[in-house]
Amino acid sequence: EPEVTQTPSHQVTQMGQEVILRCVPISNHLYFYWYRQILGQKVEFLVSFYNNEISEKSEIFDDQFSVERPDGSNFTLKIRSTKLEDSAMYFCAIPADGLHGYTFGSGTRLTVV
């Protein structure tokens, strides 16, 4: 059973639509991260979330993005008005063992058309 479950595994959306990507870790974690990977490119940091607040964010994480922990266990990444260039794999991650290793979810493939 995976430690981090992401839903949906694949989402296709029209440009300009809002999407919500969900992540559920098995156990409670204070730290939480979102990364994205455009097809064939490197994994890019989006945002870190600590104790229900954004800890750090990259320049990619602009006003179109937001993160929430709506019910104390799920984590969500919302893109308000999707653009074609938002098409990518989106990964959530949690600290693995206290030594800064991560456990990644299996990802959500977002396709904006």
Add this chain to the structure above:
Amino acid sequence: SQQGEEDPQALSIQEGENATMNCSYKTSINNLQWYRQNSGRGLVHLILIRSNEREKHSGRLRVTLDTSKKSSSLLITASRAADTASYFCATWITGRRALTFGSGTRLQVQP
């Protein structure tokens, strides 16, 4: 070059051979990690080496770190077809709270 440049970009070897991948970085780090990614899947943490360590082993994996040269290498010994994947180095930069990934090496192990 950017933080976390890897070479080669692609590597094709025969089963049983060793595979060596290199990673260079630019800034001071707390640790360096290697991840594996099968096509279209998530990333799997392989090994972490701290900035005060020079070498670490885990099964068929051997990682070295040279902080004076700001470089690391990942050696996979006695490769298997199942090792076919992309391998990424990632650095935990001093003062930040997020990993910075390299561009990856695509390893193909021919059976």
